[in-house]
Amino acid sequence: MARIDELRLMTQVARMYYEQELRQPEIMKRLNLSQSTISRLLSRARESGIVRITVNVPSGTHPELEEALQERYRLKQCVVVESVDDEEQIIRELGEAAAFFVETTAGPGDVIGISSWSAALLAMVDAMHHGARGGARVLQILGGVGSPGAEVHATQLTRRLAHLLNGEATLLPAPGVVGSRKARDVLLEDRFVAEATRLFDQVTLALVGIGAVEPSRLLAESGNVFSKSELNTLGRHGAVGDICLHFFNEQGNPVATPLHDRVIGMSLEQLRRVGRVVGVAGGKRKTVAIKGALAGGWINILITDRNTAERLLKG
Amino acid sequence: MARIDELRLMTQVARMYYEQELRQPEIMKRLNLSQSTISRLLSRARESGIVRITVNVPSGTHPELEEALQERYRLKQCVVVESVDDEEQIIRELGEAAAFFVETTAGPGDVIGISSWSAALLAMVDAMHHGARGGARVLQILGGVGSPGAEVHATQLTRRLAHLLNGEATLLPAPGVVGSRKARDVLLEDRFVAEATRLFDQVTLALVGIGAVEPSRLLAESGNVFSKSELNTLGRHGAVGDICLHFFNEQGNPVATPLHDRVIGMSLEQLRRVGRVVGVAGGKRKTVAIKGALAGGWINILITDRNTAERLLKG
DNA sequence: GCCGCGCGTGAATCTTAATTCAAATGCGCA
DNA sequence: TGCGCATTTGAATTAAGATTCACGCGCGGC
Numbered sequence: 001m002a003r004i005d006e007l008r009l010m011t012q013v014a015r016m017y018y019e020q021e022l023r024q025p026e027i028m029k030r031l032n033l034s035q036s037t038i039s040r041l042l043s044r045a046r047e048s049g050i051v052r053i054t055v056n057v058p059s060g061t062h063p064e065l066e067e068a069l070q071e072r073y074r075l076k077q078c079v080v081v082e083s084v085d086d087e088e089q090i091i092r093e094l095g096e097a098a099a100f101f102v103e104t105t106a107g108p109g110d111v112i113g114i115s116s117w118s119a120a121l122l123a124m125v126d127a128m129h130h131g132a133r134g135g136a137r138v139l140q141i142l143g144g145v146g147s148p149g150a151e152v153h154a155t156q157l158t159r160r161l162a163h164l165l166n167g168e169a170t171l172l173p174a175p176g177v178v179g180s181r182k183a184r185d186v187l188l189e190d191r192f193v194a195e196a197t198r199l200f201d202q203v204t205l206a207l208v209g210i211g212a213v214e215p216s217r218l219l220a221e222s223g224n225v226f227s228k229s230e231l232n233t234l235g236r237h238g239a240v241g242d243i244c245l246h247f248f249n250e251q252g253n254p255v256a257t258p259l260h261d262r263v264i265g266m267s268l269e270q271l272r273r274v275g276r277v278v279g280v281a282g283g284k285r286k287t288v289a290i291k292g293a294l295a296g297g298w299i300n301i302l303i304t305d306r307n308t309a310e311r312l313l314k315g
Numbered sequence: 316m317a318r319i320d321e322l323r324l325m326t327q328v329a330r331m332y333y334e335q336e337l338r339q340p341e342i343m344k345r346l347n348l349s350q351s352t353i354s355r356l357l358s359r360a361r362e363s364g365i366v367r368i369t370v371n372v373p374s375g376t377h378p379e380l381e382e383a384l385q386e387r388y389r390l391k392q393c394v395v396v397e398s399v400d401d402e403e404q405i406i407r408e409l410g411e412a413a414a415f416f417v418e419t420t421a422g423p424g425d426v427i428g429i430s431s432w433s434a435a436l437l438a439m440v441d442a443m444h445h446g447a448r449g450g451a452r453v454l455q456i457l458g459g460v461g462s463p464g465a466e467v468h469a470t471q472l473t474r475r476l477a478h479l480l481n482g483e484a485t486l487l488p489a490p491g492v493v494g495s496r497k498a499r500d501v502l503l504e505d506r507f508v509a510e511a512t513r514l515f516d517q518v519t520l521a522l523v524g525i526g527a528v529e530p531s532r533l534l535a536e537s538g539n540v541f542s543k544s545e546l547n548t549l550g551r552h553g554a555v556g557d558i559c560l561h562f563f564n565e566q567g568n569p570v571a572t573p574l575h576d577r578v579i580g581m582s583l584e585q586l587r588r589v590g591r592v593v594g595v596a597g598g599k600r601k602t603v604a605i606k607g608a609l610a611g612g613w614i615n616i617l618i619t620d621r622n623t624a625e626r627l628l629k630g
Numbered sequence: 631g632c633c634g635c636g637c638g639t640g641a642a643t644c645t646t647a648a649t650t651c652a653a654a655t656g657c658g659c660a
Numbered sequence: 661t662g663c664g665c666a667t668t669t670g671a672a673t674t675a676a677g678a679t680t681c682a683c684g685c686g687c688g689g690c
Contacts (some may be wrong), residue, residue: 005415008376018368034640053333053368061323100320105347240534350668
């Protein structure tokens with residue numbers, strides 16, 4: 001009935017509100033309408049399409065992929081960075097994104113567990129600014145990997161992160177893999193090691209790399225922790241990747257091998273109890289590993305690159 | 316620095332807020348950000364153009380013209396209806412728009428003055444629905460024009476409006492123009508006339524037609540209130556139009572003629588003290604008259620048609 | 631013709647969002 | 661190398677906006 005007049009009024013109010021940026025109380029005065037009426041007119045204007053709100057996706061960001069991954073793999077959050085040709089560069093991008101993520105979302109209440117050894121996590125620490133909001137405790141949740149020297153690198157990573165966040169570091173002064181279950185049990189009794197492992201179940205935010213089974217360069221360079229035969233065994237059991245040196249297959253199920261008992265670090269089960277587990281990984285080589293991690297639900301936040309994201313959504 | 320990451324975050328938050336329609340507290344939980352931060356990210360997303368809000372103007376409405384007229388003539392409000400070929404039809408449109416305007420913006424606190432005689436105001440009352448929000452007092456602010464019969468029409472208009480608004484009517488039982496100043500003074504002493512005129516300065520919303528000097532058909536039909544010579548006199552003084560039978564020239568200045576003292580109704584000065592004075596008029600013939608009314612500031616709300624609006628903006 | 635029913639309204643209320651404020655920090659500059 | 665300056669942040673506060681509620685009304689069924 002009063003169709004056209006209503007439209008006119010809706011339009012007028014919408015323009016005052018959205019274009020002239022007048023507040024509802026002001027419009028109320030000017031048009032002699034109650035604030036309720038204005039609010040209702042505005043919502044009808046939105047419904048009816050008189051007012052259109054669009055979110056323009058800036059190039060280089062991929063919210064659709066992020067949302068699709070979240071949906072598909074029940075993730076809490078997901079960050080997809082732009083892919084570039086150079087794999088090194090992708091790692092840097094991932095690191096920067098991860099750094100930003102941690103800087104913006106980690107607070108003084110958090111206990112951040114960081115799993116050495118991962119190129120992406122290293123890049124993250126490199127990209128991080130100092131003086132973000134302070135005070136998160138940083139905990140090393142995996143022993144150093146490879147030669148004793150590399151072990152030091154691992155603790156350095158933890159230390160640097162703690163320093164950058166103005167927080168306190170708790171180190172795990174032990175190798176990530178030892179020769180036998182027995183050796184591990186002995187090390188777990190070490191005072192400092194025990195101190196770190198006790199904190200495992202207080203972790204609120206875990207940062208983990210995702211390893212591909214085909215040995216990554218870094219692992220290799222760190223001294224070939226795993227022998228050829230060990231890798232073969234893993235391969236025969238269908239292992240596609242690892243988190244904290246705990247391996248899983250493409251479906252995400254843990255692969256039980258003797259290796260399991262030789263790792264000093266958080267177990268997958270412990271990880272699963274953590275509120276936010278952030279996996280940082282990208283690149284073609286890692287796709288299957290990431291898929292396994294996602295399928296097993298071992299991470300609930302993923303930071304990856306566009307191409308990998310697309311591959312993860314295809315299969 | 317963190318440029319791209321910021322963009323990503325802004326986009327993500329914007330999508331959650333505007334597309335998924337999550338509230339800020341919900342986003343806060345999901346993204347581990349404070350509500351303040353989310354609010355700030357959203358306003359930056361709007362500023363930076365990631366979020367774009369547009370108001371689509373429905374066809375048949377002309378907010379740009381309305382705003383231009385408001386700006387140019389210092390109006391409180393303005394309504395521009397679509398122009399059609401048929402002048403009768405325009406009057407009906409104006410009436411409907413005016414009816415809607417009164418229905419939506421007049422409340423129980425209002426004292427509505429209505430100036431008979433105007434085809435547009437007649438159309439307004441015809442278009443009005445019963446049962447709008449109630450209780451405004453309706454006051455006739457101009458005597459009946461023309462033959463004693465027409466006088467009755469005028470009071471009917473007032474009565475009908477009052478009835479439609481569930482309000483009380485106060486009539487002005489007198490002719491709009493009498494033969495002499497003396498005759499007017501006598502009539503002003505009439506008890507009922509005096510009752511009405513006493514209310515003039517309590518009017519909060521005046522509804523007036525705008526007359527062109529070239530006698531409108533209605534005036535003519537109502538019995539040629541003004542003689543040829545009177546019209547000539549007005550013409551010689553540059554009168555272009557009238558409100559409540561008070562004439563003004565193109566610049567809006569009142570035209571002082573003996574007619575002035577023979578009118579029974581609100582004066583322009585009284586009208587100027589009213590909070591909202593709504594002029595309802597359109598059509599080519601009336602353009603100059605409307606311009607005068609606007610120039611003189613005798614109305615502060617205008618309801619007109621598109622073509623007239625455009626003409627008013629040209630000169 | 632009278633009685634509910636549903637719609638639409640404004641005032642009050644409650645939710646949501648913006649802003650203020652104080653604290654903490656990096657940075658430029660002496 | 662220290663000293664403000666300008667940022668940036670979250671908690672608290674204030675402002676703004678959505679919704680609830682009660683009411684009044686027209687309208688259609690009985």
